[in-house]
Amino acid sequence: MKILLILKARRAAGALAGVAEILNGHGFYVSEHKLTPRDEETAEIRVIASGEGDSKHLREKVEAVSAVIELVEMREVYATELAAEPERVSGQPPDPWVERLTREWPNVLPVLKEFSAPLGETDCEHKLTSLGVDTGAVIYGRRAPSDPPTRVEAGLMQIVAPALTDLARTKVRGNTLRVMETDLASSERVDLLFLPVEDKPYCCFLSGLVAGMLNAMPGMPRVRVEETRCIARGDHVCDFKVTEIG
Numbered sequence: 244m245k246i247l248l249i250l251k252a253r254r255a256a257g258a259l260a261g262v263a264e265i266l267n268g269h270g271f272y273v274s275e276h277k278l279t280p281r282d283e284e285t286a287e288i289r290v291i292a293s294g295e296g297d298s299k300h301l302r303e304k305v306e307a308v309s310a311v312i313e314l315v316e317m318r319e320v321y322a323t324e325l326a327a328e329p330e331r332v333s334g335q336p337p338d339p340w341v342e343r344l345t346r347e348w349p350n351v352l353p354v355l356k357e358f359s360a361p362l363g364e365t366d367c368e369h370k371l372t373s374l375g376v377d378t379g380a381v382i383y384g385r386r387a388p389s390d391p392p393t394r395v396e397a398g399l400m401q402i403v404a405p406a407l408t409d410l411a412r413t414k415v416r417g418n419t420l421r422v423m424e425t426d427l428a429s430s431e432r433v434d435l436l437f438l439p440v441e442d443k444p445y446c447c448f449l450s451g452l453v454a455g456m457l458n459a460m461p462g463m464p465r466v467r468v469e470e471t472r473c474i475a476r477g478d479h480v481c482d483f484k485v486t487e488i489g
């Protein structure tokens with residue numbers, strides 16, 4: 244398996260060596276890494292580690308490395324993901340929008356409005372969805388339990404719904420997440436969040452967010468998320484149906 248770690252660390256303090264040592268002790272080796280200076284003192288370090296090791300307790304050990312300021316994200320990455328999104332693991336600095344959304348969570352509406360404002364409609368759908376996916380992965384990384392759910396329904400109940408608590412009123416029914424009420428839906432700028440796709444508006448950011456969280460869970464099959472009902476289309480709820488794709 245391969246795992247991705249994103250760390251915020253002190254630049255001059257040998258953080259990578261410390262983290263590599265911990266990884267080796269858990270049966271992983273560093274197969275790729277990239278250090279991106281953030282300011283005079285700190286850097287972002289992205290590490291892809293491979294191996295058949297035990298990732299239990301890895302998080303605490305990495306966080307205990309003295310040069311590490313924060314373990315921003317740690318999750319399993321899949322071959323398909325590495326192939327499909329090379330830029331994700333090739334060491335780009337984290338998207339500043341994702342950083343802002345996760346920092347200001349759950350007060351995301353102002354940030355989403357600002358993000359969407361300069362975008363055209365076609366661009367907006369793709370970009371809002373991708374932003375949701377990336378944000379979902381980071382949100383999951385921060386909550387990642389030591390025993391992550393491996394079934395969709397459990398993932399929705401144990402991680403997704405609780406993460407959305409202050410953002411939306413939700414209910415889980417089987418593999419569907421139902422959103423009854425959300426500030427995102429009552430926004431004055433609803434046009435920016437519900438974008439027409441084949442004349443059918445849907446919640447791009449929320450769809451991406453649900454997929455991003457579920458796909459970040461190690462042991463969870465890859466999933467896709469489809470919004471089968473949407474308040475923006477006149478339905479009384481938004482239903483996000485999750486389907487396993489392998």
Ligand SMILES: [Zn+2]
Binds near residue numbers: 473475482
């Ligand atoms: Zn919707």
